[in-house]
Amino acid sequence: MTQDLNFITKTKDLIDNLKSVCANYGLGNDGNEFKIITQVFLYKFLNDKFRYEVKKAKPDLAAVEDFSAALHAMPEDDYLFLVDSLDANIPRLQSHQLISHLYNNQNQGDFAKTFDDTLRQISIENAEVFSIKAFSGAKDSLFDELSQYISDSSQRDAFARALINKLFEFSFEEMFEEKYDFFATIFEYLIKDYNSDSGGKYAEYYTPHAVARIMAAIMVPEPIKGVRCYDPGAGSGTLLMSLAHQIGEQNCSIYSEDISQKSSSMLRLNLVLNGLTHSIPNIIKTNTIAQPYYLSQKFDFIVSNPPFKLDFSDFRDDLEKDMFKDRFFAGIPKVAKAKKESMAIYLLFIQHIMHSLSENGKAAIVVPTGFITAQTGIEKKIREKLVKQGWLRGVVSMPSNIFASTNANVSVLFLDKKADTEQIVLMDASKLGEIVKEGKNQRTVLSSQEESQIIDAFNSQIAVEDLSVVVSKDMVQEKNYSFAAGQYFEVKIEYLDITADEFQEKINGFEERLNSFFTLGNQLDTEIQNQIKSLRYE
Known part of the structure; x- marks a missing residue:
């Protein structure tokens, strides 16, 4: 249970950190913040899911220090055989598309373009399973060009680096190993500002x-x-x-x-x-x-x-x-x-x-x-x-x-x-x-x-x-x-057990009240008649 809560805490921290990056680059409460937060989180999840499944299929990769480099060094036929052995619902990624590869190469020029191109390639290569289809049959893109939401082009490289640095800080792989079932909770936290039962933006x-x-x-x-x-x-x-x-x-x-x-x-x-x-x-x-x-x-x-x-x-x-x-x-x-x-x-x-x-x-x-x-x-x-x-x-x-x-x-x-x-x-x-x-x-x-x-x-x-x-x-x-x-509810009548004397007492009480009402009524009738008689035409 303690480990479970630890993973939840780390994941929520990641989401908060991504929102902080957006805020630091002028996108806090921006209409595009939702896309950035959810898509970057999805990229992180797919990246770690792929790593986890590959390591299960090829255990010797679990021990390597640089996973993306080891994957890159594999002969192409071996890589294709490995990927084909994975379940059809597992994302297919290449070594240069992994977060670790982007993290190690973030100081190269035009990093925002590299970041956007990576997400675009992942979208294309995984469209069959992960894309949403419109009525016309056209499929959407899994990821947008996220750095383009920064209007100041000189800030885009730094923005992309900030996102990658947050994604690199911890891994979901341990969660997959332990099979914790708390992702419904994570989903609600992820979109709590946009989709909540207390009345969020959406x-x-x-x-x-x-x-x-x-x-x-x-x-x-x-x-x-x-x-x-x-x-x-x-x-x-x-x-x-x-x-x-x-x-x-x-x-x-x-x-x-x-x-x-x-x-x-x-x-x-x-x-x-x-x-x-x-x-x-x-x-x-x-x-x-x-x-x-x-x-x-x-x-x-x-x-x-x-x-x-x-x-x-x-x-x-x-x-x-x-x-x-x-x-x-x-x-x-x-x-x-x-x-x-x-x-x-x-x-x-x-x-x-x-x-x-x-x-x-x-x-x-x-x-x-x-x-x-x-x-x-x-x-x-x-x-x-x-x-x-x-x-x-x-x-x-x-x-x-x-x-x-x-x-x-x-x-x-x-x-x-x-x-x-x-x-x-x-x-x-x-x-x-x-x-x-x-x-x-x-x-x-x-x-x-x-x-x-x-x-x-x-x-x-x-x-x-x-x-x-x-x-x-x-x-x-x-x-x-x-x-x-x-x-359809029945009208319920409550019955109370009372003695004959109690019954007679209640009847006498009803009679007294009725008599007082009758007396008052007669008085009102007389008064109304007298008022009518006093009316005169002017």
Whole structure:
């Protein structure tokens, strides 16, 4: 445990040092700081992963003093044979691309160009596994020319040297050897200024861990293997990572779509750190609603925290064409007259997810709580189909402010094509949690015990007083397809054992109070009549 914490501390120090370098060269809080920090960290991780795997495959290289020089001295055929023996998901690097080589040659002229060229070559040579693909099929570059973000060209060499010096200070290789599982924690620290549940610069990509854990644990209560997991608006991948951890990274493949290049880059880094490199080619940068890359494919597990409201008026009419009618069976929200940005795009994501489920598919979708009770419109049509098709497994209404970046009340909709229509679980968890303040924001935090309470009650399909009810398909239809647990809670009447004398005493008390009210009423009637009689026309 002490060694584990030591590695975490060193890694966080590295991240802080990289941010310090950016600040020292005028890039602190700059729009490009995110790219520099995450890409340099990824380069470091890939460099150390390659070194670790090569040393495992060729143990005599582990003892050499200068690893990059020893690798460079190998005959080309031997090097190619060594690289080919590595797992397909391990990065392929050449000796001159290693951090140690750049560190030893940092005093050569035009070092910034050498640094940028090195990263460019790594991008090209590892594009098949590590690049993100767009809808058109074009692949992105794994690394940018990072030194070019320094506007003063005379400072670029020094900036590149400063970065390399920080990367050279320690190695991840010991972490790989010990197989510590803390890279999820490192990822969150790495992007904490850009993507946090307390409302960072890019908090719109973030789903609180508590919500992600609850969704994953309810969806996957038992061990499974060989499944396909999908998020149509993945952000940085919090939901997908929780789902993969619950299933087991080696037991699933990850697929995702997102319109944002920034969020796709976050997800790529998250996959690398969490042992899911094999799924990077499945990350697609696209507009999932207008240009779905995986439209013809089906998935076993789907998770989503879609944008609730967004202006999609530019392509709204295109969605009504014949090719989209089957997917958007309940309809397409109209263009809002006052605020286009208030268009309910999440309704399209729900329908897209329903279309994308495999024969035995399951899904968990974050929705605004208003969706579960709306009496008309697209919302009602979607709920009707879920119930009539027998796909509704249940709903959990979360506490308010569980998302720091929004005050909207949210619920999680659980779908299962093999759901038990006699055991639908509706849960109102709005009273759980503790409100905490983080800077200017406040949010509701669920304890681990409360998370377990929600998961256990849902998976056990049990009614818990003031928390959950278990209803049938017919009961939901009788309630006009409402998914709100509160509408199904029983009104409880408390009975007290009292004697005949106590009963008579209470009745006498009721009679006395009624008589006093009647007397007061008569007095008011008389006074009102007298006031009316005194009225005169002037």
